[in-house]
Amino acid sequence: MHPILGSAERRTLYLASWTVIGLLVAVAWSAANPEAGIVAALAIVVPPCLVQGFVCLSAWYVCRAAPLGARSTVRTLAMHTGAGMVAAAVWVTAWAGWTRVLGGLPAFGGIPGGGSPAQLAAVFAAGVLLFWLSSLLHYLLAAFERSRGAEARELGLEVLAREAELRALRAQIDPHFLFNGLQSISALTGTDPDGARRMCLLLADFFRSSVRLGAEEQVRLDEELAMVRAYLEIEKVRYGPRLESEVVLESGCGSSRVPPLILQPLVENAVRHGIRPLVEGGRVRVAARCDEASVHVAVRNPIDPDATTPPGTGVGLANVERRLATRFGREAIVRRKRDGAWFEVDLRFPRIESAGAESRPHVQPPAVADARRGGER
């Protein structure tokens, strides 16, 4: 689409500028031909100017054929000069024809028909110059439009990425977890008000840290495991003695970085699909360890060996896999194992320490963060 013809607003502006150019040229012309009045000057000059305005719109095609930087400067200049001369020839012809037509009319008697060669040469030069101006205008418009398009695209991409991340994070915590927790509180208020208060605080702590960690790009492994502990604590109120848990962190690993809430869906699955279908319940075990290069987390839970019920839709696990893959590519490995009465999900991904190999500079290394917290005190 032509950047000027395509928009009504720009068409009007463009026409207005050419009217102004026409007026200026008319003033110049009447200075050169003082014997003709200003009215005659306007009549002679403005119509050919409007024709030239129309012709100059074609500069856009030259600009499109020779985008800035795509060809050598000499070649680009040559193209515009050539096109400008053709346009100027059209403009001179229109000028000469129009003055001859007007010269034949009695009201314009005495106006030199067709103009002198010197005058026509000046008109020609003005024509080329006007065309070049128009080329410049078109280059500016093209650049403007390109940057606006790029901006919109970038914004669109950012929105998409953000949405995907938010969706993934929202999916980390099942809303029914909240409803069931509230049901437990409601039940406890009648029989065990202290227990109800404790449950309120557990839920509040859990959701507060989920919001805080969820906003980070990556969190410390020990923070992530604290979330897991809080979650299991809440589920224990619900399931009673049926749920036991064990969360183990190898010493020295706590400062490794992990995507926030990456373990949440796994522990949730362990409770929902592992413990809940078992009449006697069982123990959920989360173990994290690491070596030089990688972090290894295993979530293990008992399952009903005879169960024929569907093991869930696998949305949670798929989400975890996708998030790890976006962050670490092929370096992240997710394995699920089923042996008899046990189910285990193993995650392995590159170890990123808080300081040093920090790939995202805007995440505060803890040393700095601690210092800042110290400063606030």
Place this chain on the structure above:
Amino acid sequence: MTTAAKRPIRAVVVDDEELSRTLVREYAAGHDDIEIVAECANGFEAVRAVNDLKPDLVFLDIQMPKLDGFEVLELIGPDVGVVFVTAHDDYALRAFEVHAVDYLLKPFGPERFAEALAEARGRLARRERTPSARVAASARPAGTYLRRILIRTGARVEVLPVGSVDYVRARDDYVGVVAGGTERLKQQTLAELERQLDPARFVRIHRSFLLNVDRLTRLGPATRDSYVAVLKDGTELPVSRRGYARLNELL
């Protein structure tokens, strides 16, 4: 309520969470026309309790160990009113299809509980029953096939994974489900069960027989117009001409 309300409603609470059962019991204590006669923590216990105690009403959780709420409903039959109690709202449509008395979403308050109870009183007074074919059909989510067949003998419930079933035969108002050489009776028609099973696995080889095709070893002619299917354990089953065509189409 009039004289009909003199006898209290006898109710069973089924939920795998003790706190949830406590809450229903507490709310029920505020009404003098309802009596909680049993609490159950899983589906098996629920079927046993309903069989032994013949309650009027069951407060039934949906996600539970062993049997889910809809499976329990299929097994306890149409004479008991059911109020589903769950944190999930996505079962509401299925609950509506099986004519549940009400559907309580956790967490719920005493007022909501009172409404459910009022609805139950009305239903019991009108002696409305839950149509059982609908219940059986809704025991599984729409668009999926049965994964296991539930068989109840008195208070005892047996769960047969469909893969363990050799064949099913029609026996008047019942079907005989044969697995590992033992036949168990279930009150259902063969056509109804056939609709619930995966047609790529179970084929109606005869008016009275539904065969698990994994069990078939050989197919031979019996008479001019009929065939015989020989199973892996040597059992021979009659195959009609249409059954033969169906088998051929599948294999």
